[in-house]
Amino acid sequence: MKRIIIFVVVIASMFMLVSCGSGPGSNAISYNFKQGSAGLEVKFLPKAPPPKIYPTSDFKMIVDMKNLQAYDVTQAKMKLVGIEGKYFDVNPLEQNLDVLVGRSLEYPSGDQVFVEFSVHAGELFQNAEQYRNPFFLKVHYFSSMEFTDTICVNPSFYKVYDGGCQQRERKSYSGQGAAIAVRSVEQIVFPSGTGTNLEYRFTLGNAGRGKVGFVNLGKVRLGGKDLSCEFTGKGIIDKRRVELKDIGQKTTLICKTFLKDQRSYETTLTADFTYDYEISQQHSLNLVK
Amino acid sequence: MVNTSGSSSQNTGSSKVGTGFKNFLRQDTQAQKESTKAERETTKVEKKTSSALRKFLTKERSLGSASSGVGLSIGVNPTLAWYIFFVGLIQYFLRLSGVGGTAPFFIAVFLLFIPSGYAVAQQAKKDKIVVLVPMLMFVLWYFVFEGNVEPSFLIYFFAVFGVLILIPLAFTKGKSTVAEALGFVPVLFLFLDLGMIPWLVETLNLTITPLLRSMVLFMPWWALLGLFFLPKSKNDGLNTFVGFLKIIGLLYVVFALITPMIPNLGYNTAGTLVPGAAELEDAQQRFRDQLPTGENPAFSNFACLFSDPTNIQSCVDGRQEKAIIENICLKKLGGDARSTDLSACQEEEAKKRKGGAVKVVGTIDPTIKIPTRANIKFDKRDFPTTSEFNLPFPFEFLLENPRKQDIKVQLDCNFTSLGTQSSVKGVVKGVNKFKTSDVEFESSYLCQPQTKLEGRYDVYFTVDLLNLKTISRLQRAFVGKKDPKHKERLLREEISKVIKIPLSQSPADFAKINFDLGHGRGQIVIEDTQTKNLVLLSKIENAAAGNIIKVHKYTIDLEGFETDDGSRDCMEGPKENQLTSTSLYVRDLPLPSCLISNYPQELKDTVDWIPKEFEAELVYDYQITRKQGVLIKS
Numbered sequence: 001m002k003r004i005i006i007f008v009v010v011i012a013s014m015f016m017l018v019s020c021g022s023g024p025g026s027n028a029i030s031y032n033f034k035q036g037s038a039g040l041e042v043k044f045l046p047k048a049p050p051p052k053i054y055p056t057s058d059f060k061m062i063v064d065m066k067n068l069q070a071y072d073v074t075q076a077k078m079k080l081v082g083i084e085g086k087y088f089d090v091n092p093l094e095q096n097l098d099v100l101v102g103r104s105l106e107y108p109s110g111d112q113v114f115v116e117f118s119v120h121a122g123e124l125f126q127n128a129e130q131y132r133n134p135f136f137l138k139v140h141y142f143s144s145m146e147f148t149d150t151i152c153v154n155p156s157f158y159k160v161y162d163g164g165c166q167q168r169e170r171k172s173y174s175g176q177g178a179a180i181a182v183r184s185v186e187q188i189v190f191p192s193g194t195g196t197n198l199e200y201r202f203t204l205g206n207a208g209r210g211k212v213g214f215v216n217l218g219k220v221r222l223g224g225k226d227l228s229c230e231f232t233g234k235g236i237i238d239k240r241r242v243e244l245k246d247i248g249q250k251t252t253l254i255c256k257t258f259l260k261d262q263r264s265y266e267t268t269l270t271a272d273f274t275y276d277y278e279i280s281q282q283h284s285l286n287l288v289k
Numbered sequence: 290m291v292n293t294s295g296s297s298s299q300n301t302g303s304s305k306v307g308t309g310f311k312n313f314l315r316q317d318t319q320a321q322k323e324s325t326k327a328e329r330e331t332t333k334v335e336k337k338t339s340s341a342l343r344k345f346l347t348k349e350r351s352l353g354s355a356s357s358g359v360g361l362s363i364g365v366n367p368t369l370a371w372y373i374f375f376v377g378l379i380q381y382f383l384r385l386s387g388v389g390g391t392a393p394f395f396i397a398v399f400l401l402f403i404p405s406g407y408a409v410a411q412q413a414k415k416d417k418i419v420v421l422v423p424m425l426m427f428v429l430w431y432f433v434f435e436g437n438v439e440p441s442f443l444i445y446f447f448a449v450f451g452v453l454i455l456i457p458l459a460f461t462k463g464k465s466t467v468a469e470a471l472g473f474v475p476v477l478f479l480f481l482d483l484g485m486i487p488w489l490v491e492t493l494n495l496t497i498t499p500l501l502r503s504m505v506l507f508m509p510w511w512a513l514l515g516l517f518f519l520p521k522s523k524n525d526g527l528n529t530f531v532g533f534l535k536i537i538g539l540l541y542v543v544f545a546l547i548t549p550m551i552p553n554l555g556y557n558t559a560g561t562l563v564p565g566a567a568e569l570e571d572a573q574q575r576f577r578d579q580l581p582t583g584e585n586p587a588f589s590n591f592a593c594l595f596s597d598p599t600n601i602q603s604c605v606d607g608r609q610e611k612a613i614i615e616n617i618c619l620k621k622l623g624g625d626a627r628s629t630d631l632s633a634c635q636e637e638e639a640k641k642r643k644g645g646a647v648k649v650v651g652t653i654d655p656t657i658k659i660p661t662r663a664n665i666k667f668d669k670r671d672f673p674t675t676s677e678f679n680l681p682f683p684f685e686f687l688l689e690n691p692r693k694q695d696i697k698v699q700l701d702c703n704f705t706s707l708g709t710q711s712s713v714k715g716v717v718k719g720v721n722k723f724k725t726s727d728v729e730f731e732s733s734y735l736c737q738p739q740t741k742l743e744g745r746y747d748v749y750f751t752v753d754l755l756n757l758k759t760i761s762r763l764q765r766a767f768v769g770k771k772d773p774k775h776k777e778r779l780l781r782e783e784i785s786k787v788i789k790i791p792l793s794q795s796p797a798d799f800a801k802i803n804f805d806l807g808h809g810r811g812q813i814v815i816e817d818t819q820t821k822n823l824v825l826l827s828k829i830e831n832a833a834a835g836n837i838i839k840v841h842k843y844t845i846d847l848e849g850f851e852t853d854d855g856s857r858d859c860m861e862g863p864k865e866n867q868l869t870s871t872s873l874y875v876r877d878l879p880l881p882s883c884l885i886s887n888y889p890q891e892l893k894d895t896v897d898w899i900p901k902e903f904e905a906e907l908v909y910d911y912q913i914t915r916k917q918g919v920l921i922k923s
Contacts, residue, residue: 081897082787084764126760126796127691128656134787138897282786 033070033103034146037175037207040073040100041066042139042279045114052288053088053121061090061117063137067100067110070177073141074099078115082135088285089120102143103177121287131287140278144218145178147202147271153222154264155189155196165266179208179277180215183250185269195260200227202271205250210279212244218272220255227255229271365411369404370518376400377511380482397482401511402428405475408518423472426450474514482510513538540591584612614638617834630747630916638876649826650811651761651803654794659691661757661798665750665915675922676743681718681735682919684750688730695726697755702736707745707918714739715748742921750917753838754799755910761795761802764788767892767899769817779898780814787900788813799833802905804845806885817893823885825852825859827905829878835913842908843880849889859883 041064048062061080067073079094100111124131152165167187175181183203190197200222206212217240220227230239233251237243242251253271376396384393403424410420430446516538519531586605593604618634666685673680682702690696699722702715718735736750766784768776791811795801804827807815815823827845831837844861852859858881892899 079897082783082900084900084902086902124656125654125762126657127659128654129658130656136783280783 031105031108033105033108034148034177035175036177037179037181038068038070038103038177039179039208039210039277040076040139040141040279041068042137042281044137044283049119049283049285052286055121055123055287055289057121059119059121061119063115063117064112065097065100065115065139066112067102069102069110069143069179070104071102071144071146072099073102073111073143076100076139076141078137078139080117080135081138082133083285084133087122087124087131087133087287089122091118091120093117097141100141119285124287124289129289132284133287134282134284137281137283138278140213140276142274142276143178144272144274145176145180145182147173147176147182147269147273149173149185149269150266151185151187151269152264152266153187153198153259155198155259155262165264167264175207179206179210180204180212180244180273180275181207182271192258195258196262198222198257198259200255200269202253202255203250204253204273206244208277208279210277212249213276213278215242215244215251215273215275216240217253218274220253220269220271222255222257222269223267225257227257229253229255365408365518365520367520367522369408369411370515370520372515373401373404373408373518374512374515377509377513377515381509381512394483397479397511398432402475402479405478405511405514406472408515409471409474420472422453423470424475426453427473427476478510478514481508540587584608611635630918649793649803649805649828651793651795651801651830652790653797654762657796659689660796661692661694661759662689663687663752663754663799663913665752665913667750667915667917669917669919672748672917672919674920676741677923679738679741681737682715682748683733683735684915685731685733686752688725688727688754690726690728690730692758693726693728694756694758695724696757697724697753698722699753699755700734701751701753702749703751704738704742704746704748707747713742713746742919743923745918745920748917748919750915752913753910754913756841757799757909757911759795759798759801759907759909761793761804761905761907763793763804763806763903763905764790764813765806765815765901765903766813767815767817767895767901769893769895769898771816776814776816784814784898784900793905797832799835799911800829800831800837800907800909802843802845802880802907803828803830804903804905806847806903814898815892823888824882825850825885826882827859827880829880829907829909831876831878833911833913835911837878837909838912839910840878840907841910843906845905846903847885847888850885851887853884853886856881856883 043064045062045064048060050059053059063078065076065078076097077094078097080090083090083093095115095117097113097115100113101107103110149171151171152167154165154167169188170184170186172184173182181204183205185203186201188199188201190199200220204215214237215231217229217231220229231242231251231253233242234249235243235245235251244251255271380393380396380401383396403421406421406424434442434446516534519535521528521531586609589605589608590601592608593601597604614635615631617638618631664687666687667683671683673682684702686698686700688696688698700717701721702717704713704715705711706713715736715738718737721734736748766780766788768779768784771779791813793802793804795803804825805811806823806825807813808821808823810826825845825847829837829840829843840863842861843863845859847860850860858864860883862880892901
């Protein structure tokens with residue numbers, strides 16, 4: 001009995017701890033939205049569509065869409081796929097949406113929009129009792145992602161401490177507040193005659209529940225210096241464009257530079273990407289007698 | 290007591306008070322000691338009780354000697370196991386035969402469910418009470434509270450349920466978890482026996498596969514459970530026999546289930562209410578009514594394994610066909626048909642089925658629970674046995690018309706002498722031709738022979754139903770131009786979750802059109818491609834025991850679809866002399882097939898895919914006949 005009580009208390013405490021500290025709260029002013037994984041929150045409003053639909057009735061399907069990313073969503077397109085026109089006449093089946101602003105200090109909640117679809121229900125087939133039509137709510141959009149981190153650059157191959165900083169060969173990240181994320185960055189040093197070749201390997205992958213289409217590389221900078229980069233691995237379209245077809249698929253971006261200075265120093269490593277993404281959710285419409 | 294005689298008396302009084310107080314304190318202390326002692330004893334008793342209760346709940350009980358006199362058993366009491374096995378078999382045959390009404394239900398609930406829980410407990414060597422707790426709570430929830438899933442009720446119910454479950458868990462320190470989980474085994478078998486599978490078929494629109502048919506029609510769930518409960522005994526002979534029975538049971542399950550598996554659903558249907566027992570039973574009865582009752586697939590498979598091992602599937606198909614024909618003939622002729630009549634009917638039926646029709650398969654629409662049905666009923670004991678008074682032959686006609694079709698009904702009767710083979714006309718007295726659109730129609734009639742009958746005759750009651758209409762539907766997905774990988778992904782992740790039944794569906798009416806449109810048999814994805822043919826195949830299926838006497842019209846609605854030769858024969862008809870009375874006299878009547886050369890642009894231009902449902906309508910006349918042999922004495 002004692003063990004059970006202790007177990008229950010521990011679980012309750014864990015729940016309380018988890019529920020605390022989520023979101024910016026009163027510290028919004030210092031909260032960094034460009035972390036973790038985030039995407040679009042898409043859902044139907046309760047009873048829109050209604051759980052039971054009657055023949056020849058009119059009703060609305062209303063989608064509540066919220067941008068929880070730290071980046072704007074552009075060229076968003078929402079569509080309903082798989083609805084049989086004979087039973088449900090949906091108008092329109094596809095809608096284009098305006099820009100949805102991402103979360104920021106000025107706009108911590110992110111942009112929210114309600115999208116309506118008007119539907120007219122048809123008749124049931126002969127004397128059927130009901131008709132259930134599973135369908136898919138799909139949202140396709142374009143967005144961007146920026147990776148920024150302060151890293152220690154130590155061109156010296158011999159790892160001699162020079163009063164600067166301590167280099168970390170590999171760093172992992174939880175995300176940058178978007179549906180794709182840089183998961184890790186690896187720093188590799190190659191000595192080369194008068195200087196040092198530095199190579200940065202970014203592991204980039206799908207961080208959301210949808211599907212990534214194409215990822216395009218913008219600029220990668222180490223401090224003020226542009227790095228020469230290219231994607232490697234599966235789905236490569238060209239050096240600066242990759243297609244991540246399977247969910248969970250990762251790709252690697254390799255960036256190189258040459259440094260003459262042998263002293264270690266801290267600087268900012270930044271990379272920006274643009275991508276297109278698709279979310280798909282399954283729902284159903286139930287036409288009853 | 291206070292002494293009133295001066296100071297000495299005061300001193301005495303005060304000392305007496307002090308003594309009294311001390312005595313009081315001593316008494317109090319004594320009382321405290323006694324109370325503490327009592328508390329200690331109470332605590333001891335409580336500990337003993339708690340310990341005794343724990344022992345009671347977790348004690349492994351020996352089962353004693355079996356009453357069947359075959360020696361000591363380990364596991365389930367053999368008498369109980371045999372009881373479940375035999376009562377389970379009786380209940381199965383009652384359900385299979387349709388005799389007994391609600392008896393199978395009551396037997397399952399009252400005579401099999403509780404003993405099975407007891408047997409499960411014995412089999413697991415856990416205490417009976419702990420196993421029965423979840424069973425009894427389920428019974429309360431399902432039968433008393435009618436499977437209420439309202440959140441407010443569930444919170445209250447599970448809170449109480451949780452406490453009742455936790456009590457044994459607390460006392461047994463978690464050892465009773467397995468026993469409590471085993472309590473759901475009888476619950477599962479009860480659901481399966483009542484009709485969970487037919488209910489799932491109707492609710493989730495599952496395709497009625499041979500596997501499903503086997504599991505509903507031919508699985509004696511309780512008997513199988515009893516069989517596996519049978520324990521070992523000291524008697525080797527009995528052990529061998531029981532072991533043999535268990536192997537037969539296992540083989541039965543294996544042979545019955547060697548058929549395509551139920552398609553993967555992949556869709557969460559949470560939110561549908563738990564069906565009541567009556568609903569499950571109804572679903573099972575509808576399922577049984579609509580299915581052609583063939584031979585038990587386990588027997589077919591087993592028999593063909595020995596008779597034709599190199600061609601088992603063909604052998605099984607043949608046996609199933611023969612059994613279906615026999616059942617159709619028994620329905621036509623009545624249960625007590627003469628063997629010669631039965632043979633003749635079977636021959637005739639077999640000829641009908643050899644129409645050479647294209648094998649286009651359809652299925653019963655699970656959303657249409659009540660098809661159009663008709664029946665002729667009579668009791669031969671009401672028939673006259675002498676010709677003295679020239680009495681009529683009474684019969685009843687019943688019609689179920691859920692779609693309120695305008696149906697013309699014509700009734701007729703005649704007599705065929707078995708000796709001379711001559712025919713004697715009969716007249717159905719009163720209203721024998723009428724039109725009805727009633728949902729349910731029932732009436733009695735009298736068949737009057739036109740001449741005096743003497744000798745042995747077959748009396749035929751015939752009903753012609755005119756202008757019947759049955760509509761079939763078929764679902765397909767148009768994907769436009771897609772590369773193979775994209776197409777496969779769409780099919781796997783989306784299309785298969787929306788279009789679950791690849792066959793045409795129709796109510797279980799007398800006749801229907803089965804049709805198929807696609808690049809291959811049963812393929813639900815249609816592409817916009819020049820490298821694959823798009824074919825339309827169809828046939829008219831006579832799905833009941835009567836005959837199609839006329840096809841007025843058939844149409845397959847493919848608006849905007851063009852054929853390669855420009856002909857529309859595959860989509861509408863019949864043409865003159867296309868379907869004669871002779872050609873209608875078959876079980877499957879093939880219709881013209883065609884290649885589709887073009888279809889609407891809106892079905893080609895799609896980034897994703899478009900679902901489309903097509904309908905095929907059949908307007909026809911149907912004849913039902915019932916025959917009965919009579920002996921008329923002079």
